[in-house]
Amino acid sequence: MSDSRIAECHPVVRQVTERLTERSRESRQAYLDMIQQAVSRGPVRSGLSCTNLAHDYAAAPDHDKLILRSSERGANIAIVSAYNDVLSAHAPYQHYPDIIKTTLAQQGHVAQLAAGVPAMCDGVTQGQDGMELSLFSRDVIAMSTAIGLSHQVFDGMLMLGICDKIVPGLLMAALRFGHLPAVFVPAGPMPSGISNAEKAKTRQAHAAGELDDDALLASEMASYHSPGTCTFYGTANSNQMLVEMLGLQLPGSSFVNPNDPLRLPLTRYAAQQVAAITALQPGFMPVGQMIDERSIVNAVVGLLATGGSTNHSIHLIAIARMAGIRLNWQDMADLSNVVPLLARVYPNGSADINAFQRSGGMPLLMRELAGAGLLHQNVNTILGAGLEHYFNEPYLDAEQRLQWRPAAAESSDLTVLAAAHAPFMREGGMKLVSGNLGRAIMKVSAVPDDRWLVEAPARVFTDQHQVLAAYKAGELHRDVVVVVKQQGPKANGMPELHKLTPALTNLQDAGFRVALVTDGRLSGASGKVPAAIHVSPEACAGGLIGVINDGDILRLDGHSGELTVLTPGFSEREFQVPQPGPSLGLGRELFQVFRNNVSSAEQGAISIDF
Structure with missing residues (x-):
């Protein structure tokens, strides 16, 4: 391994970052100006009236009231929690607020539970009508967090969230309150x-x-x-990887199990650390200044190097936009051409996230990427300047005190976590494909490369249940490109179509050439069947996916990046843009305003843009 301290930045990583910085110049500066105006060098609450403050202090214990009223050094930290009993990953958060409050009180600080945000489990709603709320729940979480933080009595924030849309929503809100520092607190995967x-x-x-x-x-x-995050490498665990890659989570903390002896000390240290970087301390590090174009590029590199969730081809664009950074699919595609695949975690391999952690985990992965010149090391993190903090792993010393040490010299299981000089693939886990249908994302990390090219007749559907009915009737047992249209953000909230994976995998295992093309999403855990997803523009925005007919010949080629309908005259077809009726039941009607205003998947599927 090359010495990560002196490794030069890869030219493509540098070029993409420079291009991103130039594209974002005006919007980024406007963002920085906004948060600078909001920065307070004393306690934020000092700008409020006595009546305002009395309302905030009313329910606080007497010792907290004393700190809040008189201390110029005592910080008030907002806790934003996505705890509920439905999500196994979030169940451990039940007692975190008390742990955090006790820890901060010992240092002369206060913590208040500022907001409890909604958190839905995509595993529970998969294939059900409730899944139509899933993508938009991200924006609701961002808005809910903003409401909690709008009281303007906080000097920093601790974000308690793990799963699919929750972390992106929390990140979006944290960046809109970018004048404050933020630390994310994980709870870890189940055994x-x-x-x-x-x-x-x-x-x-x-x-x-x-x-x-x-x-x-x-x-x-x-x-x-059991309690804890699901152990496959879907969106939830991809979230944890990203937050650590961004320097917003403690090094090596993402994948420590809930009941591991390390978990409690790590949670306490996270609380201490956010108090150490508020505006009341010399090491002030507001999250809006900390996260910049280099940080976002590092996050994309981490996603590609681990074969992470395709949902982040949407979420990362939305997250970056909150900080005035205009990330796009071409940036991701260019990075994917040079970032090697270093992790094999299901569905990209047979191992689970616990095996990844045992093999060396995030500190070893980040050190390998940095040593290959694929990460910007001159970034800011919650531990200060420089990414080298993140090449260390946590442990408990003989006195059971939390310490950090350099990550292992090499992976303990090269079938799970590879070295940068001997990767599983020489390129990243995602491809941008384009043609006369528009543009789409293809996840290739879990697909054998002899399956990257499929050319076959289309079978067209407007609902995943129609696909499963056709499969059970034996109508798909042939070479086929299954097209599921009218599944984009404007149509029905872009529900995940993961329920199709077992049936399509069976067809592929039977020897047929099979692919999926859709303007919808797949689960972050999908990937065995070649698929062009997030097709933009979607059918309900006038996209030509809306005029594909049964029997049209489609070509999907992950090698050349092609997504094309080969049928002569296809591009000249006229059609009426479908106008989906209102979705009724399970509260879906309440989200019509989101469907009416949402951007394309390629623009982050944002419904709260400004």
Whole structure:
């Protein structure tokens, strides 16, 4: 491994960063001007009236009131929590506010639970009508967080969130309050249950009608079995990787199990650290200044190097936009051409996230990437300037005190975490594909490269349940490109179509050339079947995916980056843009304003832009 301290930045990483910086120049400066105007060098609450303050202090314990009233050094830290009992990943957060408050009180600071934000489980809503709220819940979380922080009595924020839309929503809000420091506090993945390969095999057998519901439920419950994040490498664990890559989470903290002896000291240290970087301290580091174009590029590199969730081809664009940074798919595609795949975690391999942690985890991954010149090391983090802090792993010394030490010299399992000089793939896990259908994202890290090219007749659907019915009727047992249109943000909130994965995988395993093309999303855990997803423009925005007919010949080529309908005269077809009716039931009607105003997937599917 090359010496990460002296490794020069890869020319493509440098070029993409320079291009991104130039493209964002005006919007970024406007953002920095905004947060600079909001920075307070004393306690933020000192600018409020006595009546305002009395309302804030009313329910506080007497010792907290004393600090809030008289101390110029005592910070008031906002806790924003996505705790609920439905999400196994978030269940451990139940007692975190008390831990944080006690820890900060010992240092003369105060913490208040500023907001509890909604948090839905995509695993529960997968394939159900409630999934139509999933993508928009990200923006709701951002707005809910903003409401909690709008009281203007806080000097910093601790964000308690892990799963799919929750972390992106919290990040979006944190950046809009970029004059304050922010630290994210993980809770860790659940211990390993049955293998992901065994779980996937059972799902495929159930889709083929070979196993009943009881057998499937038993398998699922053996996989999802305790508090903690699901152990596959989907959006939730991709979130944790990204937040650590951004320097917003403590080094090596993302994938420590909830009941590991390290978990409590790490949570306490996170609380202490946010208090150390408020405007009341010499090390003031507001999150809006900390996260810049270099930080965002590092996050994209981490996503590509680990074969992370395709959902972040949407979320990262939305997150960056909140800080005035205009990231786009071309930036991601150019980086993917030079960033090697270093992790094999299901669905990109057979191992789970616990195996990744044991093999060296984030500190080793980041050191490898930095040593190859693929990360900007001159960035700011919650621990100060420079990324080298993140090449260290936490441990407890003989007195059970939290310490950090350099990551292992090499991976303990090269089938899970590879060295940069001997990667699993020489390029990253995502591709940008384009042609007469528009542009789309293709996840290739979990697809054998002999499956990257599919040219076959289309079978067109407007609902995933139609696809499954056709599969069960034997109508898809041939070379086929399954097209599922009218699934974009404007149509129905862009629900994930992960329920299609077992059936399409069965077709592929039977020897057929199979691909999926959709203006919708797949789960962050999908990837075995070649798929062009997030097709933009979507059908309900006039995209030509809306005029594909059964029998049209489609070509999807991950090697050349092509997504084309080969049928003569296709691009000249006229059609009426579909106008989806209102979605009713399960509160979906309340989200019509989001569907009416949402941007394209390529622009981050943002419904709260400004």
